[in-house]
Amino acid sequence: MTDLFSKFDPLIELRTNLLAQGQEDPFNLVMERVVSPTEAICNGRQTILLGTYNYMGMTFDPDVIEAGKQALDDFGAGTTGSRVLNGTYSGxxxxxxxxxxxxxxDHAMVFSTGYQANLGIISTVAGKGDYIVLDIDSHASIWDGCKMGDAEVVPFKHNDVEAMDKRLGRIPEGxxxxxxxxxxxxxxxxxxxxxxxxxxxxxxxxxVxxxxxxxxxxxxxxxxxxxxxxxxxxxxxxxxxxxxxxxxTVGGFCVSNHPKFEILRLVCRPYVFTASLPxxxxxxxxxxxxxxxHAGNKRAHLWENSKTLHKGLKVAGFQLGTAEPQSAIIAVIMPDLEKGAAMWEALLKEGLYVNLARPPATPANMTLLRCSLCAEHTAEQVQTIIGMFQRAGKAVGII
Known part of the structure; x- marks a missing residue:
């Protein structure tokens, strides 16, 4: 009898080998307490958070928290229904x-997750007989939306305008x-x-x-x-x-000016057949x-953080994903998964949490330590982070 789990054996073996070396599980970190948008207690240690995508630090904003508390009091814990039935409240x-x-x-449609937003819009808008032209490095939710919708999928090389032009030129007229x-x-x-x-x-x-x-x-x-x-x-x-x-917080959305957009509320399965957000x-x-x-000052500070960290890591000798900072994400390229996991653990022991990203989620089979900065990181914290990377990098033999 076929074991349906046998296809996962290589990954099970890889994980077992990593943990057998005494390595902490990089994909099962528990935060015992979150202190602020930039700090938490992880494994009993005070830890700077550099892998949360909390770019603008809104998770602990007093007005945001107060609004959530008030809604709990006024409307209860959940809707227990779809948006097209009983799940649309004033909120x-x-x-x-x-x-x-x-x-x-003109139009906005809210989904229960960002993943569902891609899944729903892509699979509904482009169906059988249609063509989707997409970047080869697209997020899993985009690929899954393509698969669910049954359109012809035509990928092109990452960020290659000419390749995209050629692919579009080959699609049948009409x-x-x-x-x-x-x-x-x-x-x-x-x-x-x-x-x-x-x-x-x-x-x-x-x-588009x-x-x-x-x-x-x-x-x-x-x-x-x-x-x-x-x-x-x-x-x-x-x-x-x-x-x-x-x-x-959590949820996803699509905004559009298309005059027929509202019909999607009745035909988009990941919107119709799931409970709405609490x-x-x-x-x-x-x-x-x-x-x-009205967050211009926070945006400016986040850019400064991103530039400072990128420069500090580059000067320290780390290989980075981009020549210059282009966003709040800075990817530090590791030689392989074993070194990447060791570096991740060394940083955690220093008191820094980053994301360990590995194939097949990463492009070109790379192992990455992915840093996502926050507008609430202080300039002092960014300098502390650079020092942590330098010490951990030397200890592991990356730099």
């Missing part, structure tokens, strides 16, 4: 209004076309040349979806993301985002989004 409409105001767009891009790619923290890519997509008559999960709140004059920063937001048909990064969550998200509209 769900309020957060959609906040998103429309934030992006200056076929439905959707180009899916990301503003910031979460593994290396690099940004897409959206201005050039969107111009190419429009030349071929394709609709941009996932701004890792740029919303931070990049662009109003924090609307890379498309805004490059002056092409008006040419994007769908912007996908999440509440689990800069907004500081009232406390949409209340925190709404308050956070409205505050992010």
């Amino acid at each position: 769900h409409k309020a957060v959609e209004e906040a998103l429309k105001d934030f992006y200056g767009m 076929a439905g076309k959707l180009v899916v891009l990301e503003g910031v790619y979460s593994m290396l923290g690099d940004i897409a040349p959206l201005k050039e890519m969107i111009a190419v997509a429009k030349k071929h008559g394709a609709m 979806l941009v996932d701004e999960a890792h740029s919303m709140g931070f990049i662009g004059p109003n924090g609307r993301g890379v498309a805004e920063d490059q002056g092409v937001l008006d040419d994007v048909d769908f912007v996908i985002g999440t509440f689990s990064k800069s907004v500081g 009232p406390s969550v949409v209340a925190t998200a709404c308050t956070s989004i409205r505050k992010l509209m």
